[in-house]
Amino acid sequence: MxxxxxxxxxxxxxxxxxxxxxxxxxxxxxxxxxxxxxxxxxxxxxxxxxxxxxxxxxxxxxxxxxxxxxxxxxxxxxxxxxxxxxxxxxxxxxxxxxxxxxxxYREPKLIRQGNTLTDLLSRIGAAMENVWHQQVQLLGFIGLTLQTFARTVLLPRRWRVTSLVAHLEETGLDAVPIVVLLTFMVGAVVAFLGSTVLADFGATIYTVDLVAYSFLREFGVLLTAILMAGRTASAFTAQIGSMKANEEIDAIRALGLDPMELLVLPRVLAMLAALPMLTFLAMIAGLVGGGLVCALVLDIPPVMFVNLIKSDIGVRHFLVGIAKAPVFAFLIAVIGCLEGFKVSGSAESVGEHTTSSVVQSIFVVILIDAVAALFYMEMGW
Missing domain, CATH: 3.30.750 (Transcription Regulator spoIIAA)
Incomplete structure (x- = not known):
């Protein structure tokens, strides 16, 4: 050279x-x-x-x-x-x-500068398309979960009893203190506010009906479902997402095992069993909180409180509330597991999908509860 x-x-x-x-x-x-x-x-x-x-x-x-x-x-x-x-x-x-x-080498394309209205409409359209894809994925995952359940329900040797019991303890038993404490406090607040308003009409006795009606139909199951969406759906997403990031799910498939059967089904069944029981405890705790306020503020003794509930509130109100618990439980568990499978492999992705699972679960719970309330009202239940 x-x-x-x-x-x-x-x-x-x-x-x-x-x-x-x-x-x-x-x-x-x-x-x-x-x-x-x-x-x-x-x-x-x-x-x-x-x-x-x-x-x-x-x-x-x-x-x-x-x-x-x-x-x-x-x-x-x-x-x-x-x-x-x-x-x-x-x-x-x-x-x-x-x-x-x-x-x-290729010359980069110049990004056309749009106006504010175009950009806003573009972002709204992209968000709506993303929501649509999420709902399609959710429906598909629900179908896959039901298919896995139908395939294994008649084969006892494939039941994951140990995993089911462990998740039942985690989602149900460990959640009892927070559910009972929260609904007890809300029941007391509802009774106190109700008595304050009804006192102006000389109808403080109907505070009992207000507490019983609200907790048996709405607050018991709704508060419990929201708590489980924030507590358990996030845990499901984080657990499965961490396994996805560490390629443990790929290892499960390599061993010839089905991740749906091994990871999803025990969690869904545990949630289906735990949420109705927690809802029942939430209803009782809410009534106890309302009864305590009635006893201390309105001079309504517990015996009278219980007798008023028995005479004024029918069993159908309890059935209307408890019937929503399995639906909420299934949707919360499925959304939490689905978001876990969406994790791409980084810690940031785990955090994003954990947040998404909580938001989606709470949104779906409130939406289904509102639709159910309208349906019950039209049916006269």
């Missing part, structure tokens, strides 16, 4: 037949400014019939090679470097590499 420090040059002899381009000197970063002017004067790229003479080429680096690629064209530069035996091996390799890289 030449060790001269002469500035590189490119002389085009247009009078020759065919035209001839003489490349000489050092094509390096130190001479980039003058080389760029010489290349611009040639109005690249040159025609394919132009003969290229690289015999006078001195030092060469990537900056000079990129300018040669601009003059000759990326594909022709690579072919020329491969065909010219006079070039040192290092220069041939560099020219071929630059030619291949420049051939794959």
């Amino acid at each position: 030449s060790t001269s420090m002469a500035t590189g040059s490119a002389q085009l002899d247009a009078t020759a037949t065919p035209p001839r381009l003489q490349v000489a000197g050092d094509w390096t970063l130190a001479h980039y400014a003058s080389l760029e002017q010489a290349v611009a004067a040639l109005k690249p790229p040159l025609g394919t019939d132009t003969v290229i003479d690289l015999s006078g080429l001195g030092a060469l680096d990537t900056a000079g090679a990129s300018l040669l690629a601009e003059v000759l064209g990326a594909s022709r530069l690579g072919d020329l470097a491969q065909a010219d035996p006079t070039l040192p091996a290092a220069q041939r390799a560099l020219l071929q590499t630059i030619g291949a890289a420049m051939a794959d």
Whole structure:
């Protein structure tokens, strides 16, 4: 390789037949400014019939090679470097590499600047499309869960009893203190506020009916479902998502096991068993909280409180409330498991899908509860 420090040059002899381009000197970063002017004067790229003479080429680096690629064209530069035996091996390799890289290069597309209204409508449309895809995935996962249950329910040897009991303890027994405490406090607040309002009408006795009616039909199951959505759905997503990130689910499939049967079904069944029992405890705790306020503030003794509930509140109100618990339980468990399977493999993805599972679960619970309330009202139940 030449060790001269002469500035590189490119002389085009247009009078020759065919035209001839003489490349000489050092094509390096130190001479980039003058080389760029010489290349611009040639109005690249040159025609394919132009003969290229690289015999006078001195030092060469990537900056000079990129300018040669601009003059000759990326594909022709690579072919020329491969065909010219006079070039040192290092220069041939560099020219071929630059030619291949420049051939794959594409000019980035300019992003069209839209106005505020267009951007807003675009984001709304993207959000709606995302919601639609989520609902389609949820329906498909519900079908897959039901299919797995139907396939295994008649095969006792495939039941995961140990896993079911463990999840039942985690989702049910461990949640009893927080559910009972919260509903007890809410029951007391509802009774206190109800008595304050009803006192203006001289109807404080109906505070008992207010507490019983609200907790048996709505608050008992709704508060419990929201608590389980925040507590258990997030746990399901984090557990399955961590397994997905660590490729443990792939290992389960490699062992010939079904992740739906091994991971999803025990969690769904545990939630189906736990939520109705927790709902019943929440109803009792809410009534106890309301009864305590009635006893302390309204001078309604517990015996009278219970007798008023027995005479004024029918069993159908309890059945209306408890009937919603299995539906909520199934949807919460399925959403939590589905979001766990969506995790892509990073800790950030686990956090995002855990948040998404909680938000979706609470939204679905409130939506289904509102629809059910309208349905019961129209049916007169």
